[in-house]
Amino acid sequence: MKKVALAVTLFIGALLLYAAKDFSAWGDLQSPASASPVSKHFIADTGVDTEVPNMVTAVLADYRGFDTMFETVVIFIAGIAIIAILRCTGADADSPALERESDVATEPDLIVTNTVRLLIPVIQLFAFYVLAHGHVSPGGGFQGGVIMGASFILVALAWDLPKAMERLSVDRAVMLAGVGILIYAGIGLLSMLLGGEFLDYAELSHVLPVSPEMARYHAMLGVEIGVAFTVTAVMFAIYANLSTRGRLAGGL
Amino acid sequence: MFGEDGLLNELLVERFNYCVYVVLLLIGLYAMIAKNNLIKKLIGMSIFQTAIILFYVSIGVKEGGTIPIYVAEHDPHGHHAEHAAHREEANATEATEENATTAAVSNEEDHGHHAPRSLTDEETFGYANPLPHVLMLTAIVVGVATLGVALALTQRIYRAFGTIEEDDVLAAIRAEDASTVIPDLLSTKPKRVKATQRKAKKA
Secondary structure, three states, X not given: OHHHHHHHHHHHHHHHHHHHOOOXXXXXXXXXXXXXXXXXXXXXXHHHHOOOOEHHHHHHHHHOHHHHHHHHHHHHHHHHHHHHHHOOOHHHHHOHHHOOOXXXXXXXXXXXXXXXXXXXXXXXXXXXXXXXXXXXXXXXXXXXXXXXXXXXXXXXXXXXXXXXXXXXXXXXXXXXHHHHHHHHHHHHHHHHHOOOOOOOHHHXXXXXXXOHHHHHHHHHHHXXXXXXXXXXHHHHHHHHHHHOOOOOOOOO | OOOOOOHHHHHHHHOHHHHXXXXXXXXXXXXXXXXXXXXXXXXXXXXXXXHHHXXXXXXXXXXXXXXXXXXXXXXXXXXXXXXXXXXXXXXXXXXXXXXXXXXXXXXXXXXXXXXXXXXXXXXXXXXXXXXXXXXXXXXHHHHHHHHHHHHHHHHHHHHHHOOOEHHHHHHHHHHHHHHOOOOOOOOOHHHHHHHHHHHHHHO
């Protein structure tokens, strides 16, 4: 088996290296990806169409908004799937396969918990900064959401899962993830109700006292907030379920 | 072979980045095929994904280009703030001859830029390609989500079979298949037996 695998891998590797010869060199300005009209349009016209200086955010939340919305839905579905797969019911819950040798009740360490107590506000503030400043610097909803989710995971690591679940229970996390998608789809629907197409944020200038370009800026922020809600909640739900094999009790 | 136009020169010097991705990809692929442990297979899958992410990001690189965020003078809407700043500067300092002229020049430039204009082709070469970045941003997040689902399935397999070695799981499944008798679909008796068995178990 291993020899067959090695042969297959090496054959594919030889093919790929042979193909690599035809790829453009590092940093080539005329490479097909860089010379394509789509990429040129994104770089040249993002500043005209929107007020957002960060092209990555503009492409993510505006030009490819539909894609990103369902990307968020994929994350939501993954979170639900993990909960469904690991859910323990009835006789399953006390099966010996769930018992672990490391299940010993220990006090949370004093030094660790106090350090975490100091760190968590900073981490959460940084998450908000990354989220809100995603338009003018690297950042956005996915990144901010992951940092926010990490702060909850840190609570669960330093104390135990119930301590973290006091703040964000898995049920509430699922609800929060749904709310995130509703915010995203709601902004899309609102722009539809105002006479545009789905996720055509420029129409929001009818209800916001700003220019269409600035309306797209604000709508992108709203959309990113929705994404951040979903990502935060799903990251924590994934951790809570995987670390306890679906029992949602006990420490790490 | 090692000369200016040799294949190795072309591959290892000009396109060394692709060699790195190929190696990473092969490590991941080998782990996915050859390893017996399901967790090790998943580690292989993650390495495979990383290779593809690096490949895409490197496609967006441009020689001499910066990150895809407008620098101040290219930002068509950003000139308002700059304009105000210049004016304040000019008002605050006792404007020497030189200062005054530069302020005037920059004011003129600002007025010239007043209507938002799109960047010329030359200027677009100054920024890395944002599209691969966007695609990989979402790919990373979806990768995390799918990895989570895969780990959950692995835990479920462990709960059912007591092992995550693929061989043992397959052997257990085959043994189970061999021991089960396919019930006669027309008669309803076996079903009833099963139902009563279940009730007995629960009780």
